[in-house]
Amino acid sequence: MNFQNTWYVIERNNRFETISHEALGLLPADSFVMLENFDTHREAQSEQMRLLKLELEDAKNKLNHAPK
Numbered sequence: 001m002n003f004q005n006t007w008y009v010i011e012r013n014n015r016f017e018t019i020s021h022e023a024l025g026l027l028p029a030d031s032f033v034m035l036e037n038f039d040t041h042r043e044a045q046s047e048q049m050r051l052l053k054l055e056l057e058d059a060k061n062k063l064n065h066a067p068k
Contacts, residue, residue, distance in 0.1 A: 007044035009035045009051070016051050018044040 006021040012032040018041065035051075038044040
């Protein structure tokens, strides 16, 4: 794998981010959780969008089942 062209989906500050290998190396090791790595920026962004959609769906379900 060519790490110089690798992209990562990370969780940092309770948010998902797509970040390059170079930028990831600049972050403190304990400031994020790496979820997955990808060969292209597009693949990483697609996964980030999928994760966001899952979170939105979970939030909707919690709101729909909340006591009124």
